[in-house]
Amino acid sequence: MKSRVLILGAGFGGLELATLLSEALGEGADVTVVDRRDSFVFGYSRIDVMFGKTTLDDVSLPYAAFEKPGIRLVKETITAIDATAKRVTTDGGTYEADFLVIALGADYDMAATPGLVEHGNEFYSDAGADRLRDVFPGFNSGPVIVGICGFPYKCPPGPSECALTLHHYLTERGIRKDCDITFVSPLSSPMPASAEMAQALMESFEEFGIRLLKQRTVIRLEPGLAVLDDGTELPFALFLGVPKHQPPQVVIDSGLTEDGWVPIDLSTLETRFPGVYAIGDMAATGLPKSGTFAESAAHCVSTSILAKLRGSNAQLNTGQGTCIVEYGDGRVSYAQLDFLTGPKLEAIYHPPSIAGKRFKQGFDETRRSRWFNL
Template sequence: MKSRVLILGAGFGGMELATLLSQALGEDANVTVIDKRDSFVFGYSRIDVMFGKTTLDEVGMPYASFVKPGITLVRETITSIDATAKRVTTDGGIYEADFLVIALGADYDMAATPGLAEHGNEFYSDAGADRLRDVLPEFSSGPLIVGICGFPYKCPPGPSECALTLHHYLTERGIREDCDITFVSPLSSPMPASAEMAQALMDSFEEFGIRLLRQRTVVRLEPGVAVLDDGTELPFALFLGVPKHQPPQVVFDSGLTEDGWVPIDLPTLETSFPGVYAIGDMAATGLPKSGTFAESAARSVSTSILARIAGNKAERNTGTGTCIVEYGDGRVSYAQLDFLTGPKLEAIYHPPSIAGKNFKQAFDDTRRARWFGQ
């Protein structure tokens, strides 16, 4: 009987893993992917959505277009995970596997920051970005805060992108002088993995008059006031927040988590349950929570599964990925990071440029073609 592979989640990691297994095994892959959503959206596309440059319909890629030999993608809601039995129950049925890969990403805990849902806005979800598409054009003056409400969070430079793009958006509307922008971050720098990128971002904040408060976290919102973990109170007319992240509740309920995340063996991505892997944002890797790092994790897991199925050689997790920063004025910078293949972190930084924009577009085009044939 063919080995059964069950992938939970059709994000960067799930898409890449299914594609790799299909390429290696063809119709013999016997892979089922489960995701409750109808379409895939690149996380960085939400910046363009919230600032009115595109719509969710335009950037979404329907999962119905994900057609690969040996792969079945079902759109169902997962209700329970039994890691010991490698059995998953959904609102559509029960699935059993020989290899189980959990790639469900991270959810947002709005309730962890009192007042966030009532008095602020978040821009990390599709719905949040879409809502801000209508909110931002109505804003005309006053203090704005881009605030992070917990760590770790997805896409470390994402909030910096928001602050920079916000500056250019308000400048284009001719109201920048009537608005103050403050960026509140729990980190010691806006991009710890790349000192060059971090310095360039801080230089840009200073140039554009964006106030940066480091090693501070937003813990509560009151009407028109953000309260930080040191007791500081910052007034705001508009709050754009990054909610506290956590694994989906069904993962907590499964007993897979420890200290809030799913522990794994970093070189192999395998959990404490044999044949059960965790990749992407909910895995406790210590690496940036970013789509490209989920991709590199998927490559490692694919070799591990293929080693057990076909006797191939398993490859260790490389911990490689790319962090991209949209400046909002047509320029893009990016850092190519390698955490695990050498004795220390290697970071290659590319300053903001139009060439960087072309790199980002090529990144987008490559995955659209690879996963969805677009």
């Protein structure tokens, strides 16, 4: 028996869920994926874009290449979500579903940090990373701030990755001695989920002369000046910011959010509306907002949907994922995390190495092949 599944968003979670349902049901699947974009970009690719190692075009994977039995991916903009009726309106029409999965990720609230747009740069969006690709070559001296403007945010070690890569970039250009780097974070450590990764990052910061200001948030930018939530004022010649995150406005308008995010049953990812799930960055899981955690959530939701269709057993959310840190000098470190399958968090840390770079490349290649047949 076919049952209509509607997936909003074609990111890590949406692509993996659609793939899993196609593998299980084949042409018997009736799955529609809605996304307003033309292509998919791995978030970790932006670090290479911003530092001129590649271009946005080169890392963009067209959704036209996502072809799976029983799956239809449409490019439309979502204008309304009715979770009670499991009905979604887009600029192309109206969709009704038996199962609705919202996987729209998190958007950026630039206005939440006054002066960010006028006086700073953000590196978490595709456009922001692409813009910095042109900014960096013209920067030659002065203090640089890598600053986080709100919590939670995607990819907890991402700003550390930026600071480390910036150090090596400036060193290669021969101007590191003329540039101070300060990293401002609201967290108590660069990577709370892995004490070993956090310690290694802090040791690298000390080795490379990167100043770390913990448990502080950038709340405002003025010309050449960043103001923190404790009143500290830091001068800068270049500001690289992580904007405040929030769910997409259409999700907020739907009434699905509470305290800023979409509440779910952590073990099943189901919202308070039966048959409506939320996975990925906009869900209030308390876990890192990262693509691999959206993938593990997709595995959970796929088994839940299949259980209701076939009477099989659903699997609980494992809360498993991997956080990868690019050091900018050819080395990569990563931590494999397991939040929910045991009595406590399990973290396996792999120090920065060339082997870590190969792991990252394999991670990328596996998903390119699985989702886009590349």
